[in-house]
Every structure is written in C-alpha cells, then in structure tokens.
Amino acid sequence: MARIAGSSGPRTEEAIRRAGLQLLYTHGYAAMSLRQLAAEVGIQQGSLYNYFRNKQEFLFDLIRTHMQDLHAALDAALLREGSAAERLQRFVEFHVAYHIERPQQVFICYSELRSLEPDNLEVIVAMRRDYERKLGAILDLGRETGEFQLADTRMGTLAILAMLSGICNWYRPDGRLSTDAVQAIFTGMVLALARGEGEAAVQAPPAPLTRLAARLR
Template sequence: MARIAGSSGPRTEEAIRRAGLSLITTHGYAAMSLRQLAAMVGIQQGSLYNYFRNKQEFLFDLIRSHMQDLHAALEQALLPEGSAAERLTRFVEFHVAYHIERSQEVFICYSELRSLEPENLTAVVAMRRDYERRLSDILEAGRESGEFRLADVRMATLAILAMLSGICNWYRPDGRLSKEAVSRTFTGMVLALAQGGADPAALPQPANLNRLAARRQ
C-alpha cells in the first residue's frame, strides 16, 4: 500500500493491513465498512485516506501485495536445477507452507476476486497465471524427460493447485496433522498424479475451491 503524504507511518499502515485482512476474512469485502476498519485500528475514518483512496484500492493492494510476496518467495524456494520430481517436490512443499502461514491472504485472494473492478481483476489474473506457469513448466519438463506421464499438463496444473490451495479452508494448527505431515501427504499425492498414478479429473477443481471459499464467509 503506497503511503500518501501526511500519513502517520509504517506501523499504522501495517495495523490497517492486519485489520483489513481480519475483517474481510470474517465478514467479506462487501460487508466490511471503512468505519469498522478505522475503529479496529483505533484511528479516525478520515485518516484511512492517508493510505488509500477508496475501499477498492485497499482490496486491490492487499491482493496484489500477496501475489507479489508469493512470487518472490517462490523464486527463493524453487530449485534452479535437479530432476522434475525434485523440483515438483520443492514446489509442493513451498506452496503448502506458504498457504498455511498466509492463510488469510490466500483465502481473500480466492474469495474476493469477484469484488475487484475489471482493470484490477485483469492485473491479478495475470499474476496468478504467471504463478501457474511455474508449476506447468515443471510438469512439462517432467513429461518431456519421461519422468511424468501426463496427458494434459494444463488440467494437471489446475487440479494440483486447487487441491493444494484448498488447505487454507480446513487446516488448523491445533488439528491432528502437523504442517510437515500435510506437506508429505500432498507431495505423495502430487507425485503419484504426475507419474501416472492418479487421475487429474478426480482432484478438486477450481470451481469447487471457490464454493468452499464462499461457504467460509
């Protein structure tokens, strides 16, 4: 979020972000009011405009910043070389860990795409496709090398991402499975799919993930 001249500083900006994430996750973007947001942070509503010009800009910035962080973290996590299976394993481990640690941002990125104005939606969709492409490239390389047996890389990409990203809807830190256990299980499932032991059509599809997100609001 670009701070506008006259605002009170980075700590207030971070507090606004945290409060906004909490309110949108709990109530949804449409139901969240700027009055609620200001009250949660402990500032006057007019002070919010030192940080963003309107509610739509605030939502777009939250989602765009999440996508930028996701891309940067993935760049650091991926193996620059190695077998396709090794690179796919690293991708799954990263994706699961990130989506557990940043579950609010992930949830909003899926559930509130519908709330973005057309220009903002276009920008976010482009960033999502860039992320999908990183996984597609790994799967395609594995198919070309003979490590993976995939009839449709695009379908496999979408199915894998839908399955992995759904973790933000059900994972709880105090649940019966640790983050490491979930990561190991998902890694095994994804490798089985890529190596020909599973049908991509049997995995959760993006539309199902969106329905889960809608029910959580």
C-alpha cells in the same frame, strides 16, 4: 500500499493492513466498512485516506501484495537444478507451507476476486497465471524427460493447484496433522498423479474434456 503525503507513518499503515485482513476474513468485502476499519486501528476514518483512496483500492493492494510476496517466496524456494520430480516436490512443500502460514491472505485472495473491479481483476488474474506457469514448466520438463506421464500438463497444473490450495478451507493448526505431515501426504499424491500411477493421469481425456482444456489455455 503507497503512502500519500501527510500520512502518519509505516506503523499505522501496518496496523491498517492487519485490521483490514481480519475484517475482510471475518465479514467479507461487502460487509466491511471503512468506519469499522478506522475504529479497529483507533484512528479517524478520514485518516485512512492518507494510505488509500477508497475501499476498492485497499482490497486490490492487499491481494496484489499477497501475490507479489507469493511469487518472490516461490522463486526463492524453487530448485534451479535437479530432476523434475525434485522440483515438483519443492513446489508442493512450498505451496502447502505458504498457505498454512497465511490463511487470511490466501482466503481473501480466492474469495474476494469477485469483488475486484475489472481492471484490478485483470492484474490479479495475470499474476495468478504467471504462478500457474511456474508449476506448468515443471510438469512440462517432467514430461520431456519421461519422469511424468501427464496427458495434458495444463489440466494437470489446474488439478494440482486446486487440490493443494483447498488446504486453506480445512487445515487447523491444532488438528491431528502437522505441516510436515501434510506436505509429505500431498507430495506423495501429486507425484503419483504426475507419474501416471493411475489410468486417469496416463490416458488422454475424452473429447468434451479436451475441448474444456483448450478453453482454459
């Protein structure tokens, strides 16, 4: 979030971000007011405009920053060498851990896309597609080397991400499964899918699904 001249400093900015995340997570974008946000931080509402121009800019910046952090962390975590299976395992482990560690950011990134104005939404959708392409590249590599037997790697990408990202809806830190356990379970499921250990992964989809996949590209 770019500071505007006259702002009171980075600590206030960070406090605004933390409070805004909690309010968005609890109440949603439509119900959250800037008056609430200012009260949570302990500043005058007018002081918020030292950091952003309106509520839409605040939401967009939160989601864009989350996506930038996600990309940077993934790039640092991915293997540069190794088999496609090893790279896919690293991707799954990263994605699961990141989503468990940042439930508020992840939830808002998915649930509040509908609240973004068209130009802002276009930016975020492009960033999401770049993330999808990184997983798709691993699946393409595995199909080229014969490690994976996916009939359609684009559909495989979407299916894997939908399964993994759903963790933000049900995972609880005090639940029966640790992060390591969830990573291991999901890794096994994703590798089984990619390797074609089941008819659905090996066979080409029927015609209606083939047309749907083409529209998703």
